[in-house]
Amino acid sequence: MKLEAAQRLSGRSGSVSAVLLTAKDINMVTDLSEQLSREFPEFDVITQNDLLKNAEKMMEMPNRFMGMISLTVLMVAVLVVMNVMMIAVTERTKEIGILRAIGAKKRTVLEMIVLEASILSLIGGVLGALMVVPAAYIMDWTRVLSVQETAKVSLLVVAVAVLASIYPAYRATRIDPIEALRNE
Amino acid sequence: MSDKMLVQLESVWKTYQMDGVRVEAVRGVTMAIASREFVSIMGASGSGKSSLLHLIGCLDSPTRGSVAYEGVQVSEMAESQLTDIRCRKVGFIFQAFNLLPTLDVKNNVMLPMRLAGLSKAGSQERAEQLLDRVGLKQRSNHLPKQLSGGERQRVAIARGLANKPPLLLADEPTGNLDSSSGS
Numbered sequence: 001m002k003l004e005a006a007q008r009l010s011g012r013s014g015s016v017s018a019v020l021l022t023a024k025d026i027n028m029v030t031d032l033s034e035q036l037s038r039e040f041p042e043f044d045v046i047t048q049n050d051l052l053k054n055a056e057k058m059m060e061m062p063n064r065f066m067g068m069i070s071l072t073v074l075m076v077a078v079l080v081v082m083n084v085m086m087i088a089v090t091e092r093t094k095e096i097g098i099l100r101a102i103g104a105k106k107r108t109v110l111e112m113i114v115l116e117a118s119i120l121s122l123i124g125g126v127l128g129a130l131m132v133v134p135a136a137y138i139m140d141w142t143r144v145l146s147v148q149e150t151a152k153v154s155l156l157v158v159a160v161a162v163l164a165s166i167y168p169a170y171r172a173t174r175i176d177p178i179e180a181l182r183n184e
Numbered sequence: 185m186s187d188k189m190l191v192q193l194e195s196v197w198k199t200y201q202m203d204g205v206r207v208e209a210v211r212g213v214t215m216a217i218a219s220r221e222f223v224s225i226m227g228a229s230g231s232g233k234s235s236l237l238h239l240i241g242c243l244d245s246p247t248r249g250s251v252a253y254e255g256v257q258v259s260e261m262a263e264s265q266l267t268d269i270r271c272r273k274v275g276f277i278f279q280a281f282n283l284l285p286t287l288d289v290k291n292n293v294m295l296p297m298r299l300a301g302l303s304k305a306g307s308q309e310r311a312e313q314l315l316d317r318v319g320l321k322q323r324s325n326h327l328p329k330q331l332s333g334g335e336r337q338r339v340a341i342a343r344g345l346a347n348k349p350p351l352l353l354a355d356e357p358t359g360n361l362d363s364s365s366g367s
Contacts, residue, residue: 098282101243102343103271103299105264178244181282 097180121161
């Protein structure tokens, strides 16, 4: 298309919005852009590198978005596991009290709660993986949801559950056996 | 009182706050229990017998006074030492049995031995012997909820004897037993 036709089409007859310059040597690009910026401060001088960086930033956006969603899901998982284990500890106050009364160490109680959370999350992780892998094949998402990625996420779920169960487990160790047995 | 006593209590008081009301469960008890001695504590319901047993069994700490186990002041012991005493040196038969509802009879009896570090096979063998002694060997795979009050109490007795403790504290241990089981 001729310049005049493009100007007419965009309603900007007689004006130019961008000029594309091609350097003879790629090594001259930086010097040339600096020189142009100095001589024509009223213009924006953008090199191909700048365009590439912008494109990379644009491509990073969905990744960051997905990362934020993953982080949110992870935080929700932590809160859910913590809540479930807190309820489990509260419901089993008497049981923990009996254990402490007949000689269970605080460490034993702590390990018991963390182990329970680990086993439950491992079962959840394995069940989740068993559902995700076939679904990924059916939906043709194997590039994103590969077996390795699913295994990694399952292990992450266990790690998150272990971390999230530490506080409820600590609370379980603070149960006074006498109080627990009195509140029958 | 002699240092060779198993447990010594000196002017022991235990006060609770229950719903804002101050309850003096134990008032200035001084007593000593020697090894192989049989001691009965008698009193009306609510007179503080269970509270006293909890203090003797290192399950609770006194508000005032001192409790010594084998000559060592309980107040000077670390939490882990008290837990160890409860595990290896005190057998507790609770008034309300306090069996773990999710474990079967045998595992309830095995529990103190497993907590004391005894092997699974060893604790299983002793649990079977104890259940045989209390006449419940046939019910070792039953859950506590499948047992009668008297049977639960016998399981609690077997559990209390599990680690061959030098001190066995029984809070109304025959209250739910009939005349033949109680003897």
